[in-house]
Amino acid sequence: MSKANTIAPRDTAAPRNFxxxxxxxxxxxxxxxxxxxxxxxxxxxxxxxxxxLSPNNLLNIFRQTATITVIAVGMTYVIACxxxxxxxxxxxxxxxxxxxxxxxxxxxxxxxxxxxxxxxxVGSINGALVSLLGIPSFLVTLGMLGIAVGVAQWITASAPQxxxxxxxxxxxxxxxxxxxxxxxxxxxxxxxxxxxVLNRTRFGRQVLATGGNRNAAEFTGINTKRIxxxxxLISGMVASVAGMLYAGRLQSGRFQWGSGDxxxxxxxxxxGGTSLFxxxxxxxxxxxxxxxxxxxxxxxxxxxxxxxQQQVVRGAIIILAVALARKK
Amino acid sequence: MNTADNVVExxxxxxxxxxxPVLKDxxxxxxxxxxxxxxxxxxxxxxxxxxxxxxxxxxxxxEILIGGKPIAINSIQDAKAAGIGMVFxxxxxxxxxxVAQNIFLAAEPLGTGGLIDDRAAVRxxxxxxxxxxxxxxxxxxxSRLGTAYWQLTEIAKALAQNAQVLIMDEPTASxxxxxxEALFELIDRLKQRGxxxxxxxxxxxxxxxxxxxxxxxxxxxxxxTAPLTDVTPEQIVEGIVGKKIEGQLSxxxxxxxxxxGAPLLEVRGLNAGQRVRDVSFSLRxxxxxxxxxxxxxxxxxxxxALFGIDKVxxxxxxxxxxxxxxxxxxxxxxxxxxxxxxxxxxxxxxLEHSVQDNLLLPLLGRIQRGPFLDGAKAKxxxxxxxxxxxxxxxxxxxxxxxxxxxxxxxxVIAKWLGTDPDILILDEPTAGxxxxxxxxxxxxxxxxxxxxxxxIVISSExxxxxxxxxxxxxxxxxxxxxxxxxxxxADEEYLQLAVQGV
Numbered sequence: 001m002s003k004a005n006t007i008a009p010r011d012t013a014a015p016r017n018f019x020x021x022x023x024x025x026x027x028x029x030x031x032x033x034x035x036x037x038x039x040x041x042x043x044x045x046x047x048x049x050x051x052x053l054s055p056n057n058l059l060n061i062f063r064q065t066a067t068i069t070v071i072a073v074g075m076t077y078v079i080a081c082x083x084x085x086x087x088x089x090x091x092x093x094x095x096x097x098x099x100x101x102x103x104x105x106x107x108x109x110x111x112x113x114x115x116x117x118x119x120x121x122v123g124s125i126n127g128a129l130v131s132l133l134g135i136p137s138f139l140v141t142l143g144m145l146g147i148a149v150g151v152a153q154w155i156t157a158s159a160p161q162x163x164x165x166x167x168x169x170x171x172x173x174x175x176x177x178x179x180x181x182x183x184x185x186x187x188x189x190x191x192x193x194x195x196x197v198l199n200r201t202r203f204g205r206q207v208l209a210t211g212g213n214r215n216a217a218e219f220t221g222i223n224t225k226r227i228x229x230x231x232x233l234i235s236g237m238v239a240s241v242a243g244m245l246y247a248g249r250l251q252s253g254r255f256q257w258g259s260g261d262x263x264x265x266x267x268x269x270x271x272g273g274t275s276l277f278x279x280x281x282x283x284x285x286x287x288x289x290x291x292x293x294x295x296x297x298x299x300x301x302x303x304x305x306x307x308x309q310q311q312v313v314r315g316a317i318i319i320l321a322v323a324l325a326r327k328k
Numbered sequence: 329m330n331t332a333d334n335v336v337e338x339x340x341x342x343x344x345x346x347x348x349p350v351l352k353d354x355x356x357x358x359x360x361x362x363x364x365x366x367x368x369x370x371x372x373x374x375x376x377x378x379x380x381x382x383x384x385x386x387x388x389x390x391e392i393l394i395g396g397k398p399i400a401i402n403s404i405q406d407a408k409a410a411g412i413g414m415v416f417x418x419x420x421x422x423x424x425x426x427v428a429q430n431i432f433l434a435a436e437p438l439g440t441g442g443l444i445d446d447r448a449a450v451r452x453x454x455x456x457x458x459x460x461x462x463x464x465x466x467x468x469x470x471s472r473l474g475t476a477y478w479q480l481t482e483i484a485k486a487l488a489q490n491a492q493v494l495i496m497d498e499p500t501a502s503x504x505x506x507x508x509e510a511l512f513e514l515i516d517r518l519k520q521r522g523x524x525x526x527x528x529x530x531x532x533x534x535x536x537x538x539x540x541x542x543x544x545x546x547x548x549x550x551x552x553t554a555p556l557t558d559v560t561p562e563q564i565v566e567g568i569v570g571k572k573i574e575g576q577l578s579x580x581x582x583x584x585x586x587x588x589g590a591p592l593l594e595v596r597g598l599n600a601g602q603r604v605r606d607v608s609f610s611l612r613x614x615x616x617x618x619x620x621x622x623x624x625x626x627x628x629x630x631x632x633a634l635f636g637i638d639k640v641x642x643x644x645x646x647x648x649x650x651x652x653x654x655x656x657x658x659x660x661x662x663x664x665x666x667x668x669x670x671x672x673x674x675x676x677x678x679l680e681h682s683v684q685d686n687l688l689l690p691l692l693g694r695i696q697r698g699p700f701l702d703g704a705k706a707k708x709x710x711x712x713x714x715x716x717x718x719x720x721x722x723x724x725x726x727x728x729x730x731x732x733x734x735x736x737x738x739x740v741i742a743k744w745l746g747t748d749p750d751i752l753i754l755d756e757p758t759a760g761x762x763x764x765x766x767x768x769x770x771x772x773x774x775x776x777x778x779x780x781x782x783x784i785v786i787s788s789e790x791x792x793x794x795x796x797x798x799x800x801x802x803x804x805x806x807x808x809x810x811x812x813x814x815x816x817x818a819d820e821e822y823l824q825l826a827v828q829g830v
Contacts, residue, residue: 200700202692209689212678219637219667219675220689220743221657279680 031324032272032288039292039317043299050302057298059181065294066173066183067092067242067249067258069287072265072272073194074238076286077231079269080198082211082278083130083137085232088239088265090149091122092258095243097152099168100161100253108168115244116237122148123236127229137232145262152255161253172248186245187287190238195283207231211278267318268293292321333359334396335524336381336412336493341390343376350376352548353390358493363515363525365535365556368545369568369734369762374528377545378495381526382414383407413486415496421470421478421485428453428466431485456484459521460514476507483514487523494518497528498760504622505788512537530762531789532561544568568763579795579814582614582778589613590649592782593751598643600633605806606643611751611782616773618797619786620827626806627786628670631753634784635667636660647751661690666749668740670756670786676740677728684710684724686739691746709746717742718768734765741772752776753784758792770796790820802826 043052051057071088078085095118103111129140175182198204209217210227218224246257270276272285296317300310337357343350351373358364368374379385383401391398394410401407421430428449439445453466462480486494500508515538529535544551544567551567591610598607603626611617619627632638636654644651647663654660669675677686687710695705710724719738728739758766773796777783787793802810810826817823
């Protein structure tokens with residue numbers, strides 16, 4: 001961007017033409033946006049007769065990616081901090097189950113609190129094990145993935161827990177706020193808060209510094225253990241909200257909700273330009289990463305591919321996008 | 329010049345990055361069995377020239393001759409095949425493998441059925457070490473060896489690949505004095521065997537001790553190539569800096585030390601780990617205290633304990649007469665202590681982040697408006713720091729990784745001085761920094777002390793220590809063995825003897 005003219009040397013007076021400016025532009029950082037536009041246009045032309053561009057379908061894409069987007073916002077913090085959280089999908093499942101059960105027993109507010117409590121407890125345990133005992137987050141959260149989904153299945157005896165509370169369902173995913181689907185509003189709120197906190201607060205800066213060079217952050221007086229704890233707590237809490245969004249949209253709690261979401265969320269984060277090695281993170285990039293995945297899913301369904309073919313194409317596109325975005 | 333003697337000849341090399349010329353028509357040659365010193369300030373083009381020779385970059389113009397024949401070096405593999413070996417400044421060894429496994433990494437001797445023959449590797453590694461006349465166990469795990477052995481392993485690795493020319497970049501930067509001496513002797517032996525060495529160093533005494541010829545680069549040009557017998561140290565310094573610096577390494581008495589005032593810092597009977605034992609001293613405002621001692625004497629560990637990184641096991645620390653608990657860097661910072669760590673890349677900077685982000689990391693509280701960071705304030709503060717410390721950077725948003733070593737160090741210092749500490753501890757503040765920046769840093773230290781701060785300087789370069797310190801503490805095995813006022817230290821030799829404990 002402005003980089004192009006700031007590095008111009010003193011002694012070369014030659015005017016910079018458009019070509020060199022374009023060459024200097026670090027387009028790898030924007031590859032997710034380029035990819036998004038390319039895929040969007042591709043589907044828009046290819047699937048114009050299948051109603052791809054209809055407002056309803058476009059809203060659908062947003063709706064379907066909302067939970068992934070929400071989870072991926074939390075995941076961005078974890079990955080930018082050079083950690084990983086594999087437990088998010090099953091935390092969402094456990095949260096949906098606990099919310100549903102507490103809701104039918106004690107009502108709306110206890111239901112919501114029960115869901116949040118799942119994120120609080122699991123996130124705290126993850127964070128404490130990683131920051132205090134120094135166990136790699138990959139292993140801690142891999143174990144927690146099994147524990148959370150196991151507990152969810154156990155306490156429900158594998159049975160779905162229906163939610164009959166209309167207020168809850170309307171609030172968490174089934175309803176609209178004005179003309180806008182509730183799920184879209186939820187993901188917008190999470191993206192907005194996530195982006196502001198990561199870019200514009202002290203905490204966000206310290207997360208990036210801890211992920212970029214933990215040693216230097218520690219020497220700078222940043223309590224990196226606390227930061228690591230906090231990002232895993234955030235990720236757990238955010239995943240538990242995503243679980244409630246599943247519960248509200250599908251009007252039930254079930255241990256399978258969210259299963260496999262950790263991989264989609266990680267893919268969205270990496271597609272969005274957040275470094276897998278920590279130190280860099282972009283929430284807006286993550287949003288577009290999630291939307292790109294949703295776009296591909298939607299387009300492939302409309303194109304009439306069956307689910308096995310969808311998986312192949314989706315995998316190939318993700319690898320291609322990350323390959324293009326990688327640093328030279 | 330007789331081309332036949334030249335193992336390496338680089339002719340009229342030019343290179344630019346993004347239109348910025350970094351090397352302009354530079355010629356450089358190395359004769360068989362000579363040590364050729366390469367000097368120049370930061371950004372003079374030394375590392376670019378060497379990276380071209382190693383195949384990391386390709387020259388825009390010019391040619392490279394190896395043994396008199398023109399050759400294209402397009403990759404690191406090409407350079408290796410041509411007999412160019414590099415002893416890396418940041419060591420390029422795999423810590424989890426053994427010495428022998430590292431030496432033959434990617435060139436493992438194969439036995440029957442194409443499997444790696446580890447025994448042959450160990451045997452051949454032993455041969456290489458015995459030719460070098462050093463004693464290293466090829467089966468030892470690299471992670472358990474000290475830095476000096478890492479370097480020997482690096483050299484052995486290059487020699488095992490039949491390197492005829494070794495590039496050494498600041499090889500003594502992380503070595504203790506006796507280890508450096510052993511390295512010099514090794515270099516002498518390699519010379520006798522006809523191995524040529526390109527020796528990059530900022531340390532004048534080493535260059536004179538080792539080198540046959542010197543080439544000085546300035547601003548991408550070759551300033552001179554001459555036998556060392558024909559140039560004086562002043563000429564070299566002048567060549568590097570571009571102007572005569574006189575007395576930059578000489579002590580200037582400052583009258584700001586409050587000799588009778590209450591001490592700012594008092595350390596009583598401090599114990600921490602194995603390397604800090606019963607250390608007591610005090611520090612007055614305006615005073616610069618030098619810490620001298622051999623590698624492992626506990627200098628760095630004392631600094632770490634005072635900054636709350638290492639756990640204190642006993643004793644007390646008083647700031648302005650009040651007892652303080654320095655259990656974490658946060659507490660130390662809040663108490664007004666700042667530490668400029670010895671390893672700027674690993675401990676001082678987030679290399680991939682921008683200069684501005686690095687500068688502001690300890691100052692985030694100062695650029696907040698409500699819960700948010702204020703972009704305008706951030707820009708203002710970072711620009712003022714960049715200006716105040718004369719950091720050479722095109723734009724505050726450039727990654728700090730792209731800066732030269734000297735400028736990176738300035739960023740670390742600026743970052744800490746931004747916090748306005750009362751007590752500043754600098755651990756090897758000028759390691760791997762060119763002589764121009766070095767004198768700037770020393771001047772900064774003097775200025776700070778004159779402004780009433782208390783400064784502790786740790787350095788293994790005695791001239792530097794003597795140039796700034798008002799008082800020198802000599803550490804040995806974790807204890808203070810001498811406390812000498814600067815006026816009683818006649819010269820470097822006196823301090824040297826004190827450090828050796830004679």
